[in-house]
Structure formats: structure tokens, C-alpha cells
Amino acid sequence: MTDGQRTPVIIDCDTGVDDALALLFAVRHPALDVRAITCVAGNTDVDGVVRNTLTVLEQAGAPHIPVARGAERPLIEAPRSARHVHGHDGMADLGLPEPAREPADVDAVTLLRREILASPRPVTLIPTAPLTNIALLLRTHPEVVRNIERIVFMGGAAAVGNATPVAEFNVWHDPEAAAILLTAGVPITMYGLDVFTRVVVPAAEVRRLRASDEPGARLAGELLAHRPAHPDSRPDDPSETAGGLGDAGAVCAVVDPQGLTTHRLPVDVSLAPGPTRGMTIVDRRPRPGESELHEGTREQPLVDVALDVDVERYVKLYLATVEG
Ligand code: RIB
Numbered sequence: 637m638t639d640g641q642r643t644p645v646i647i648d649c650d651t652g653v654d655d656a657l658a659l660l661f662a663v664r665h666p667a668l669d670v671r672a673i674t675c676v677a678g679n680t681d682v683d684g685v686v687r688n689t690l691t692v693l694e695q696a697g698a699p700h701i702p703v704a705r706g707a708e709r710p711l712i713e714a715p716r717s718a719r720h721v722h723g724h725d726g727m728a729d730l731g732l733p734e735p736a737r738e739p740a741d742v743d744a745v746t747l748l749r750r751e752i753l754a755s756p757r758p759v760t761l762i763p764t765a766p767l768t769n770i771a772l773l774l775r776t777h778p779e780v781v782r783n784i785e786r787i788v789f790m791g792g793a794a795a796v797g798n799a800t801p802v803a804e805f806n807v808w809h810d811p812e813a814a815a816i817l818l819t820a821g822v823p824i825t826m827y828g829l830d831v832f833t834r835v836v837v838p839a840a841e842v843r844r845l846r847a848s849d850e851p852g853a854r855l856a857g858e859l860l861a862h863r864p865a866h867p868d869s870r871p872d873d874p875s876e877t878a879g880g881l882g883d884a885g886a887v888c889a890v891v892d893p894q895g896l897t898t899h900r901l902p903v904d905v906s907l908a909p910g911p912t913r914g915m916t917i918v919d920r921r922p923r924p925g926e927s928e929l930h931e932g933t934r935e936q937p938l939v940d941v942a943l944d945v946d947v948e949r950y951v952k953l954y955l956a957t958v959e960g
């Protein structure tokens with residue numbers, strides 16, 4: 637595949653077990669040209685995210701992709717990690733070696749702006765983390781919009797949340813940043829929990845990856861074994877663990893959008909303090925309701941919301957790519 641046919645992408649991540657699965661896939665798929673990777677506080681602190689990201693790239697034998705440190709906390713909220721899910725170090729406490737490489741000598745927003753504007757073809761942004769860096773980019777350098785093809789972000793939920801009953805972690809962590817993203821004025825795909833939780837690698841495949849003698853495939857297996865398909869389904873025998881692809885599904889959606897069923901719907905983010913803060917309000921009504929009839933229509937950004945996914949197709953794509 638020539639460079640002219642590969643899709644230029646930038647991943648903004650909070651590596652994180654499933655962000656690591658996404659990175660392993662992205663750097664190995666021939667259709668993707670990963671121009672940069674930017675890091676933000678989320679699953680763990682931003683310096684841990686930088687360390688984990690560089691470690692994953694080295695374990696994968698990835699080319700020298702620039703990695704930059706971004707926001708160390710959300711725009712308004714204090715940082716609230718997900719270490720209880722991803723382990724103290726954010727990488728399932730696998731004890732991986734420290735990376736040999738240093739991050740870029742510029743910050744994430746500067747690297748994002750530089751690589752987006754320098755790309756000969758419009759860039760697809762793939763945030764798999766709280767959207768703080770993306771919001772800062774859009775507010776600091778709005779001119780980048782002219783060279784962004786689409787933003788495919790892992791975040792939000794049309795139905796059930798995880799961080800709260802109604803809010804997904806990445807949006808809940810920085811709701812204001814998510815609201816800024818949604819008004820970016822570029823095509824947006826929301827790869828939310830409605831599909832995120834469904835893409836699961838069967839236990840037998842996880843076992844095979846864990847036994848691989850190729851470091852990147854073996855790391856994928858170890859990470860998948862850390863991500864039981866359903867948190868309350870940790871079997872006594874770890875070899876019986878199926879593993880959720882998580883963020884990696886959003887990258888699969890960039891490579892193979894036909895595997896995702898999306899609906900173009902109005903999406904709002906609840907910013908009010910209280911039990912709905914961080915909720916993505918996806919309007920699936922067939923027609924306006926009394927609120928519009930009596931109070932007028934509120935213009936909400938239209939987002940391509942993923943409501944269904946071909947699980948087998950994405951699992952097959954992921955395994956074929958990571959195992960090579
Ligand atoms: O809600 C799931 C998301 O939060 C994933 O991106 C996971 O890595 C965490 O960042």
C-alpha cells in the first residue's frame with residue numbers, strides 16, 4: 637500500500653490497558669499512517685501515560701512515532717484515575733521495562749497542530765481518552781479544522797454509563813472538553829459504550845496470543861487477559877478469560893467503518909453538577925417533543941453515533957493485524 641493510500645491518523649490516549657491494545661493494532665495495520673501519539677491524564681497520571689505509551693511502542697517494535705505529553709488534568713475537574721481497572725501503573729502492573737526513548741520536546745497541543753497542518757492529506761483524529769488535549773487544541777489553534785478528515789472518539793454512551801449510571805469515563809472525566817469536541821465543526825463518530833463493551837476476544841484466542849513468541853502479540857494477550865469481558869466475570873482460572881478490545885475497537889472502526897452501524901443524531905453533554913454530569917444525551921426521538929414545541933429547538937451538533945457493531949468482524953481484523 638503506498639503512502640498516498642494510507643490514512644494519516646493521530647491517536648490521543650490515556651494508556652491504559654485498552655489504549656495499549658489500540659496502539660498495538662494501529663502501528664501494525666498497513667492502511668494506517670500513525671503520524672503522532674499524544675498523551676493525556678485519564679486512566680493514570682499523564683507521565684504514566686507517556687511512559688506506558690512509549691513502552692507499548694517499543695514492545696511492538698514500532699517505528700519512531702513522535703509521542704508528546706499533554707494535559708495533566710481536566711479543564712475544570714480534578715484528575716480522577718481508573719487505576720482500579722487498569723492497575724496502579726495503568727498497564728495491568730505487568731512489570732514491563734521502562735522505555736528507552738524520551739517523549740517529544742514539545743507538548744501535545746503543539747505536536748497535534750504541527751502534524752495536522754503538515755499532513756499532505758486530511759488527518760483522522762482518534763481520541764481514546766478524556767478529551768482535554770483535543771479541546772485545548774481546538775481552542776488554541778482552530779485553524780487545524782481545515783485539515784481534519786474526521787474525529788472518531790471512544791467516549792460517551794447512548795444508553796448505560798460506566799463511571800456513573802449514565803456517564804462514560806472519558807466524557808465524565810472532562811465533560812467541558814467533550815462539549816468542545818462536539819462543536820468542533822468536523823465530522824465526528826462517537827464510538828461509545830454501546831459498542832465498546834461488545835467487542836470481546838474469546839478465551840481460546842487470548843490464550844494463543846499469550847503463548848506467542850512475538851513480543852507484541854504476547855503483550856496483546858497479557859493485556860486482554862487483564863480485561864475480562866465482564867468485570868464481574870473473572871473466572872478462577874485466568875486462562876479462561878475472554879478479553880474486551882475496548883479502545884482498539886475505535887481504531888478498527890477507522891480501518892473498517894463498514895463494521896460499525898452509526899446513526900447521525902443530535903448529541904449534547906450534560907455539564908450541570910449532579911447525577912447526570914458527563915452524560916452524553918443522544919436524541920433518538922423520531923420527532924421533536926413538547927420542549928421544542930413550547931421552548932423552541934436547541935441546535936445540537938449532529939454526530940455519527942455507533943449503535944451496533946459486527947463483533948466477529950472486528951475481532952478477526954484485530955487478530956489478523958496484531959499477529960501479522
Ligand atoms: O470508558 C472507557 C474508556 O475509559 C476507555 O478509553 C478506557 O481506556 C478509559 O480511558
Ligand code: CA
Pocket residue numbers: 649650651652654655678679764765883
Ligand atoms: Ca482510554
